[in-house]
Amino acid sequence: xxxxxxxxxxxxxxxxxxxxxxxxxxxxxxxxxxxxxxxxxxxxxxxxxxxxxxxxxxxxxxxxxxxxxxxxxxxxxxxxxxxxxxxxxxxxxxxxxxxxxxxxxxxxxxxxxxxxxxxxxxxxxxxxxxxxxxxxxxxxxxxxxxxxxxxxxxxxxxxxxxxxxxxxxxxxxxxxxxxxxxxxxxxxxxxxxxxxxxxxxxxxxxxxxxxxxxxxxxxxxxxxxxxxxxxxxxxxxxxxxxxxxxxxxxxxxxxxxxxxxxxxxxxxxxxxxxxxxxxxxxxxxxxxxxxxxxxxxxxxxxxxxxxxxxxxxxxxxxxxxxxxxxxxxxxxxxxxxxxxxx
Ligand code: DAH
Numbered sequence: 001x002x003x004x005x006x007x008x009x010x011x012x013x014x015x016x017x018x019x020x021x022x023x024x025x026x027x028x029x030x031x032x033x034x035x036x037x038x039x040x041x042x043x044x045x046x047x048x049x050x051x052x053x054x055x056x057x058x059x060x061x062x063x064x065x066x067x068x069x070x071x072x073x074x075x076x077x078x079x080x081x082x083x084x085x086x087x088x089x090x091x092x093x094x095x096x097x098x099x100x101x102x103x104x105x106x107x108x109x110x111x112x113x114x115x116x117x118x119x120x121x122x123x124x125x126x127x128x129x130x131x132x133x134x135x136x137x138x139x140x141x142x143x144x145x146x147x148x149x150x151x152x153x154x155x156x157x158x159x160x161x162x163x164x165x166x167x168x169x170x171x172x173x174x175x176x177x178x179x180x181x182x183x184x185x186x187x188x189x190x191x192x193x194x195x196x197x198x199x200x201x202x203x204x205x206x207x208x209x210x211x212x213x214x215x216x217x218x219x220x221x222x223x224x225x226x227x228x229x230x231x232x233x234x235x236x237x238x239x240x241x242x243x244x245x246x247x248x249x250x251x252x253x254x255x256x257x258x259x260x261x262x263x264x265x266x267x268x269x270x271x272x273x274x275x276x277x278x279x280x281x282x283x284x285x286x287x288x289x290x291x292x293x294x295x296x297x298x299x300x301x302x303x304x305x306x307x308x309x310x311x312x313x314x315x316x317x318x319x320x321x322x323x324x325x326x327x328x329x330x331x332x333x334x335x336x337x338x339x340x341x342x
Contacts (some may be wrong), residue, residue: 133176169198173215179297212315218306228309256289
C-alpha cells in the first residue's frame, strides 16, 4: 500500500468514526485520535520527510487537504452536539404552563387578637377607652395598693412569677386601675385595661400560665352597682348575642366591696344544662364589684366624693365558649391547623 492509499484508509476510518460520536466527550477523543499530536493524520504529515523528494509536494498537499476537511467536520460536529445538549437541557427544565397554580395562603389575625378587638369595639360603644399598663409590675401595684397586703390570705389566689424581690409579672390586670387613677385624678374615668397576665401554675386544658384579661374601671360622682350590672348585661348581649340573660352572685375580692361574680345563661343550651356549662346552665363572664374605698384612696380619689365599679374578665375562656374550643393550650401551641379555622 503506498502512502496515498494509506492516507485514504485513515481518512475513511476517521469519517466512519466521526459518524459514531454521540457526545462531546466522544468527539474530543476522536479529535485526539486523528488530529492530535499523536493522531493518525498528524503521523501521516510527519511521515512526509521519509518519502522520496519527488512525491513530497503532492502528498503534502493531499494530507493537508484531509487534515483541513477533518478539522472543518470536527468544528461542525462540535457545534451541533453543543446545540443538541442545550436543547436537551431546555426540554428537561421546561415549565408546563397548563398546570394549575398553587394557592398562596394568606395569614390572618390570631383568635385572641380577634376576640380582643371584639371586646374593644363593644366597650368603645359604651364609652370606654383602652388604657395599657405594664406587664412587669411592682409588687405594690399588683397587691398592696389593691388592698392585698402581704399577710392577706387572698395572695394565695395568685401564684406569682417574681422578677426580683420588688417586681413581678402581673398576675392580673387590676394594677392598671391604680395607674389610671393616679394619672387622671381627679376626673371621671371609663377605661378598659387589656393585657397578658402570668401565673405560676400547672398548665392544663383549662389553664395556661400566660393568658389575657380585660379589666374595666369606671369612676364618677355617682357610679353605682346598677351601672355595673347594666354594663355587664350589655356586654353579654353584644358579645354572645341578643337576648342573653345575666345572673349576679355575691363573691369576694379584696379590691371591691361589695364583690360579685357575673354569669350569662349558657350560649349552647340556653340554661338547660350541657357539657359547656357543666350542667349548671350558666357561664362565668367576669369578677366585678364596687371599687373598694381603700383602692379609690390609693388612686388619689376621695371615697366620700367618688365611687366606681370594676370588673375583670378572661379573653381565651370566652372565645373557647363562643367557638367550642376544648383546650386552652391550642391558643398558643402554634398549630396552624387550629389557627386557620378562625
Ligand atoms: N383581678 C381578678 C382576677 O384576676 C379579677 C377581678 C375581679 C377584677 C373583680 C376586678 C374585679 O376588677 O372587680 O381574678
